[in-house]
Amino acid sequence: MTKITVLKGDGIGPEIMDAGLNILSVFKEKGLFDYEISEELVGGAAIDAVGKPLPEKTVESCQSSDAILLGAIGGPKWDDCKERPEAGLLALRKQLSLYANIRPIQVSEELVHLSPIKEDRIAGTDFVIVRELTGGIYFGEPRQLNDTEALDTCVYTKEEIERIMRAAFELAQTRRKKVTSVDKSNVLATSKLWRKVAEEVSQDYPDVTLEHQLVDSCAMVMITKPKEFDVIVTENMFGDILSDEASVLTGSLGVLASSSLSKTGIHLFEPIHGSAPDIAGQNVANPLSMIYSVTMMLRDSFKQYKLADMVDEAVKKVMQKGIMTKDLGGNYSTTDVTKYIREELIEIIGG
Ligand SMILES: NC(=O)c1ccc[n+]([C@@H]2O[C@H](COP(=O)([O-])OP(=O)(O)OC[C@H]3O[C@@H](n4cnc5c(N)ncnc54)[C@H](O)[C@@H]3O)[C@@H](O)[C@H]2O)c1
Ligand SMILES: CC(C)[C@H](C(=O)O)[C@@H](O)C(=O)O
Ligand SMILES: [Mg+2]
Numbered sequence: 001m002t003k004i005t006v007l008k009g010d011g012i013g014p015e016i017m018d019a020g021l022n023i024l025s026v027f028k029e030k031g032l033f034d035y036e037i038s039e040e041l042v043g044g045a046a047i048d049a050v051g052k053p054l055p056e057k058t059v060e061s062c063q064s065s066d067a068i069l070l071g072a073i074g075g076p077k078w079d080d081c082k083e084r085p086e087a088g089l090l091a092l093r094k095q096l097s098l099y100a101n102i103r104p105i106q107v108s109e110e111l112v113h114l115s116p117i118k119e120d121r122i123a124g125t126d127f128v129i130v131r132e133l134t135g136g137i138y139f140g141e142p143r144q145l146n147d148t149e150a151l152d153t154c155v156y157t158k159e160e161i162e163r164i165m166r167a168a169f170e171l172a173q174t175r176r177k178k179v180t181s182v183d184k185s186n187v188l189a190t191s192k193l194w195r196k197v198a199e200e201v202s203q204d205y206p207d208v209t210l211e212h213q214l215v216d217s218c219a220m221v222m223i224t225k226p227k228e229f230d231v232i233v234t235e236n237m238f239g240d241i242l243s244d245e246a247s248v249l250t251g252s253l254g255v256l257a258s259s260s261l262s263k264t265g266i267h268l269f270e271p272i273h274g275s276a277p278d279i280a281g282q283n284v285a286n287p288l289s290m291i292y293s294v295t296m297m298l299r300d301s302f303k304q305y306k307l308a309d310m311v312d313e314a315v316k317k318v319m320q321k322g323i324m325t326k327d328l329g330g331n332y333s334t335t336d337v338t339k340y341i342r343e344e345l346i347e348i349i350g351g
Pocket of ligand 2: 074086089090238272273274
């Protein structure tokens with residue numbers, strides 16, 4: 001039996017996870033896709049229950065799963081904990097070698113008018129950020145903090161860069177065959193190596209065009225000419241920042257999902273946003289980020305392309321009717337939007 005480990009996490013995590021699982025369960029009910037769920041703790045919820053953000057039981061469940069769904073972690077309640085919820089997520093990424101974080105950015109027809117950026121600049125935008133997820137300054141040693149000095153270390157090895165480059169080039173081969181490698185090679189040693197390895201790897205993909213861009217100007221072009229991009233490949237922290245910036249193009253952070261891929265074949269799927277403490281518990285969070293995380297899982301882990309397409313179609317129909325959460329200017333609740341998507345999906349399957 002296909003096993004999915006579900007990590008609801010904190011804040012809006014449980015609310016949007018319930019939405020994602022609600023949609024997935026339609027396929028089980030209709031006999032189209034069977035699976036069992038193992039629900040485990042991560043983040044603040046795990047700190048509260050067992051005193052640490054990533055219990056061994058959670059890791060063991062993930063390691064014996066076919067895929068992992070994660071809601072979101074973190075929140076002000078745990079800001080002063082010795083080990084914060086975020087440390088649990090980072091340790092999970094590291095322990096499961098989830099090195100390639102794929103963050104698709106598509107501006108849909110239904111939502112294009114909701115971005116603060118002019119419609120003609122962004123209509124048709126369709127790119128993917130490939131973010132290196134297990135290296136860089138997030139994980140480098142030594143790191144230190146005392147009252148007068150703090151130290152973080154940014155480390156990248158050639159192997160780590162080569163691995164993420166290959167993921168980006170292979171993805172580009174299935175798309176418009178252009179890779180933009182983003183770095184800060186005018187300043188950073190890690191970025192100089194990044195650029196050199198990008199050039200070397202590109203020799204193996206002659207059908208793909210490689211261009212380099214500095215991260216500061218990339219941040220600007222992403223807003224002014226986002227249609228220029230096909231696949232952006234970048235290191236861990238730049239990818240984190242650029243992907244939240246990219247959400248401005250799509251109308252809301254609440255519509256963006258991601259897959260974190262591992263060579264083990266056990267991948268993790270999660271929204272790119274956080275636990276949104278400002279709206280948690282109000283039933284107003286946009287469930288689309290989690291529902292799209294489920295469609296990414298259906299495609300990347302289970303090759304269930306038709307089922308994923310059906311969910312996309314159901315979401316599109318619901319958006320066309322203007323049934324949206326507050327972040328997109330609507331006044332429907334999380335559960336209402338989910339209910340309408342479920343109904344559309346059932347109709348699509350039936351028809
Ligand atoms: N992968 C993760 O679990 C993850 C990612 C990012 C941040 N975090 C954590 O989340 C906590 C809050 O961080 P933050 O406030 O900077 O970022 P955030 O992404 O949680 O929220 C930023 C803004 O976007 C809104 N937003 C986010 N998701 C939404 C959704 N689905 N629907 C509607 N609006 C949505 C929030 O209401 C907020 O105004 C922090 O503890 C942070 O470390 C976790
Ligand atoms: C919560 C935090 C550690 C995480 C990150 O920085 O990777 C988040 O911002 C993300 O984008 O998934
Ligand atoms: Mg982030």
